[in-house]
Amino acid sequence: MLMTAQEYEESLRKLRLNVYMFGQKLDNVVDNPIIRPSMNAVAKTYELAHRPEHSAIMTAKSHITGKTINRFVHIHQSIDDLVKKTRMGRLLGGATGCCFQRCVGMDSLNALSMTTFDIDAAHGTEYYRRFLRYLEYVQKNDLTCDGAMTDPKGDRSLLPHKQKDPDLYLHVVERLPGGIVVRGAKAHQTGAVNSHEIIVMPTISMREPDRDYAVSFALPSDAEGITYIIGRQSCDTRKLEEGTVDRGNALFGGHEALVVFDNVFVPNERVFMLGEYEFAGHLVERFASYHRQSYACKVGVGDVLIGAAQLAAEYNGVDRASHIKDKIVEMNHLNESLFCGSLACAASGHREPSGTYYVNALLANVFKQNVTRFPFEIARLAQDIAGGLMATLPSEQDFRSPVTGGLLKKYFKARDDVPVEHRVRVLRLIENITLGTAAVGYLTESMHGAGSPQAQRIMISRLANMEEKKRRARLLCGIDENE
Ligand code: SF4
């Protein structure tokens, strides 16, 4: 089934989530003015799947039922699927100008499709069958899943079981005949309260003493014992103000939350790893590589930012200056270089024993490493072109005031044929993406989402085939390996 955006919104209304923000419990999450823009962004993933011009990218054929499904709940069956996933990320980043949140669930499902298969092959367990049954449920109902990996981690020098507070990594506290009881938390959960399901995975490689921490499972997002505490974003309360100008992006945004699991029961049918500690790193690595590919979303947000910078230059009458043109070229060069990286790791992917197609992990990590850098340079150039007014503009209320409005419209007039409000709106959009609420999604998330820069460098050092490189060097300069 393909849900419509409207059906998605209605489905969220039925959830009984336990959500806190600004010290208050939220009775109505869907209509909350701070959360709603993030719901709108996820709703785009449903809306575009119904548009004929986007259906090739936004939909796929389920390998378990043969039915048409949203690509966000699909298990990649070919290189073409992986390439389309990259294109889908750029499409949605450009349509929303922010994080549209649904990729974490897609990446968790794909990673689990491989890891559950591989655990079964090693241990004779039945995780893959459980996973497929769960997948069928997710596909049938076109659900949004939150992929929950990052534990709070406490003292970083200590292993999970050595932490003074054992809950700083999520773990199993009780094993019952029908299921398990878990306790702990997951931090920075993108789109958590816009999700129907939450898929939990371990956050690091583990050894035997941490076996109770080697656990993966899925729960409905409103399961008993789960609490969400929404994170602040700079300028978030602007969404409570009248008018849309100062928001920059009038419709869309993202959100993150701390998700706490307080003795939550998980039935066996929804458990996908339980104590197979040697597969914790396997799952982390696969999810991380898929999610690093997903950062094609930033290319789409980059498209919006480059467009905004060009408009700001045109509105100021400086777009013909050679240094402005060159800065726009540089921004495009960086943004398309990012696109190349995401496409490359998709195009050089391969089939795993489970049948799932997996990205080239080395290239996915190289791509994400570039994502920790290039958007910052693109943002710097956008701010250079925008000028200081982006950060010193008076409020929309001052523009509307009978006392100050006339003065502001007189002194902030630039090109005669451009309304002052257009100039203000585009500067507010650049502010939103480089300093405001979307900056979480464009800059901080580029830095730390899908793993901080050092995590990619560790993977690059592991995956680069140094022996082969040395062999080639020896061969060409005449060194005999056996001498
Ligand atoms: Fe998807 Fe990008 Fe948001 Fe991650 S940061 S959930 S890849 S849109």
Ligand code: FE
């Ligand atoms: Fe992310």
